[in-house]
Amino acid sequence: MRFPVLKNSPLFGGLSDPEIEKLLDSVNYRVRYFHTGSVAALAGEEISSLMIVLSGSVRGEMTDLSGRTMKIEDINPPHALAAAVLFGGGAKYPVNVIANIDSELLIINKHDYLTLMAGDKRLLSNYLTFICNKAQFLSGRLRFHSFHTIKGKFAHYLSSLPGASSGKVRVDRSQQELSEYFGVARPSLARAIGEMEQDGLISVNRREIRLLDLKGLSKLTGA
Amino acid sequence: MRFPVLKNSPLFGGLSDPEIEKLLDSVNYRVRYFHTGSVAALAGEEISSLMIVLSGSVRGEMTDLSGRTMKIEDINPPHALAAAVLFGGGAKYPVNVIANIDSELLIINKHDYLTLMAGDKRLLSNYLTFICNKAQFLSGRLRFHSFHTIKGKFAHYLSSLPGASSGKVRVDRSQQELSEYFGVARPSLARAIGEMEQDGLISVNRREIRLLDLKGLSKLTGA
DNA sequence: GATGGTCTGTAACATATGTTACAATATACG
DNA sequence: CGTATATTGTAACATATGTTACAGACCATC
Numbered sequence: 071m072r073f074p075v076l077k078n079s080p081l082f083g084g085l086s087d088p089e090i091e092k093l094l095d096s097v098n099y100r101v102r103y104f105h106t107g108s109v110a111a112l113a114g115e116e117i118s119s120l121m122i123v124l125s126g127s128v129r130g131e132m133t134d135l136s137g138r139t140m141k142i143e144d145i146n147p148p149h150a151l152a153a154a155v156l157f158g159g160g161a162k163y164p165v166n167v168i169a170n171i172d173s174e175l176l177i178i179n180k181h182d183y184l185t186l187m188a189g190d191k192r193l194l195s196n197y198l199t200f201i202c203n204k205a206q207f208l209s210g211r212l213r214f215h216s217f218h219t220i221k222g223k224f225a226h227y228l229s230s231l232p233g234a235s236s237g238k239v240r241v242d243r244s245q246q247e248l249s250e251y252f253g254v255a256r257p258s259l260a261r262a263i264g265e266m267e268q269d270g271l272i273s274v275n276r277r278e279i280r281l282l283d284l285k286g287l288s289k290l291t292g293a
Numbered sequence: 294m295r296f297p298v299l300k301n302s303p304l305f306g307g308l309s310d311p312e313i314e315k316l317l318d319s320v321n322y323r324v325r326y327f328h329t330g331s332v333a334a335l336a337g338e339e340i341s342s343l344m345i346v347l348s349g350s351v352r353g354e355m356t357d358l359s360g361r362t363m364k365i366e367d368i369n370p371p372h373a374l375a376a377a378v379l380f381g382g383g384a385k386y387p388v389n390v391i392a393n394i395d396s397e398l399l400i401i402n403k404h405d406y407l408t409l410m411a412g413d414k415r416l417l418s419n420y421l422t423f424i425c426n427k428a429q430f431l432s433g434r435l436r437f438h439s440f441h442t443i444k445g446k447f448a449h450y451l452s453s454l455p456g457a458s459s460g461k462v463r464v465d466r467s468q469q470e471l472s473e474y475f476g477v478a479r480p481s482l483a484r485a486i487g488e489m490e491q492d493g494l495i496s497v498n499r500r501e502i503r504l505l506d507l508k509g510l511s512k513l514t515g516a
Numbered sequence: 517g518a519t520g521g522t523c524t525g526t527a528a529c530a531t532a533t534g535t536t537a538c539a540a541t542a543t544a545c546g
Numbered sequence: 547c548g549t550a551t552a553t554t555g556t557a558a559c560a561t562a563t564g565t566t567a568c569a570g571a572c573c574a575t576c
Contacts, residue, residue: 134449134452134510134511134514134515135452135457135458135504135507135510135511136507136508136510136511138511138515140515154425154428154429154432155425155428155429156421156425157418157421157422157424157425158422158425158426158428158429159422159426161425164429164432184414184417184418184421185414187411187417188410188411188412188414188417189411191407191408191411194407194410194411194417195380195407197421198379198380198407198420198424199380199381199382201380201421201424201425201428202377202378202379202380202381202384202424203381203382204428205377205378205381205424205427205428205431206377206378206381206384206387208428208431208432208435209377209387209431211435212431212434212435212438215435215438215476216476218476218534218562219562219563220562220563226357229357229358234358235358244522244523244524245523245524246522246523246524253438253439253441254563254564255563255564255565256523256524257524257525257526257527257563257564257565257566258562258563258564258565260524260525260526261525261526261563262562262563263525264525264526276572281358284358284359285359287357287358287359288357288358288359288361291357292357292361292363441532441564442532442533443532443533467552467553467554468553468554469552469553469554477533477534478533478534478535479554480533480534480535480536480554480555480556480557481532481533481534481535483554483555483556484533484555484556485532485533486555487555487556499542
């Protein structure tokens with residue numbers, strides 16, 4: 071087993087050791103080592119290959135006009151770099167990729183990877199599941215921003231919870247987490263919830279929330 | 294040629310007529326007709342098939358708690374329904390789908406479609422390109438919301454334009470369009486731009502903008 | 517049952533943005 | 547050249563949200 075970590079990756083998961091070995095045999099791949107701080111990819115560079123972090127840790131980092139950098143995310147084994155953009159038209163790295171610590175990256179040319187997927191339905195299915203989930207996540211996230219007020223976001227969130235039609239739901243995260251999810255300040259969320267309760271739209275008991283005025287709530291998601 | 298419209302679809306584009314015919318022969322497909330106002334899919338329903346609009350027009354529509362509906366988007370030939378979610382884990386329709394006018398939908402089971410893709414690299418590549426572009430679009434869109442102020446959004450937008458590093462860029466849309474893109478009110482954007490000019494960060498001449506203070510601009514994208 | 521930590525409610529104040537309305541420009545088109 | 551149309555600049559005002567700070571409620575662990 072060359073890269074045992076692959077078995078846990080979203081893209082190679084569900085395949086057996088010998089199957090992964092066979093796939094690797096049938097394709098050109100290489101492994102590159104990056105020392106701490108060295109650059110694995112530059113923003114704007116064309117993406118020609120799938121890169122999977124085998125060991126160590128890398129980060130995506132943006133540089134703004136004045137040269138200031140800001141970290142976007144860490145990518146750890148066994149995850150892939152820019153997998154959601156890989157096959158886009160004129161795919162380019164959206165960020166600089168830099169090794170946090172000494173790291174190994176598995177590199178497979180994207181055309182070779184496409185050939186692999188065409189030859190193994192589970193591999194194909196893995197990738198499709200991965201990217202569809204990503205698209206779904208992003209699109210759900212974006213939907214919240216279409217509600218311009220905090221009350222609107224919260225009302226929409228409530229309506230998306232299981233049991234909303236029964237008029238009683240259970241919130242599954244803390245206000246802290248919710249406020250981050252909405253992209254608003256925590257006290258502002260608390261105030262919005264308080265006002266909605268005062269207005270008789272909902273009644274709050276810990277994480278149990280009763281939806282008292284469905285019509286009123288739905289007005290919030292529209293205005 | 295059974296469905297000439299397919300040649301123009303993102304998923305079947307680039308294939309010749311005989312190739313498309315051959316693919317259709319090798320798979321179970323069916324065509325369903327929907328009369329004006331009838332429901333092609335319900336929100337929450339499991340997505341078992343790829344559906345492509347062959348003729349007519351359908352719309353995605355959300356229903357909120359009080360039963361009020363709001364249109365999300367129209368889907369016209371030769372586009373597909375929920376293609377970006379099709380292979381997600383527990384894929385469900387995110388919206389109700391309703392025929393605007395009498396319409397025909399081509400229906401291919403998603404497992405069959407996966408088999409088709411595995412057998413034809415262009416078909417596979419088409420789908421991958423489609424969904425990667427979608428993910429890229431969504432993620433770019435979402436990035437703008439991470440800048441909490443209008444000035445931050447605008448500064449980031451400027452820095453993403455070609456020639457930004459040269460200190461001179463040309464805006465490619467009207468303030469009206471930009472404000473919609475940012476999700477803000479048009480006069481607010483005008484005010485923000487005016488203030489940035491007063492503060493000596495930029496100088497504006499019609500659609501030509503000079504970036505005078507890169508360091509100052511980059512501060513806006515961080516605070 | 518005490519103690520420390522996290523989560524929640526609330527307040528006062530600052531500020532960014534929305535709203536509405538109108539004037540001043542550009543641009544298109546005859 | 548002149549008129550209509552779209553685009554942009556500007557103003558006054560209303561309001562939603564952010565910020566900061568603190569107090570009370572819950573929860574675990576000892």
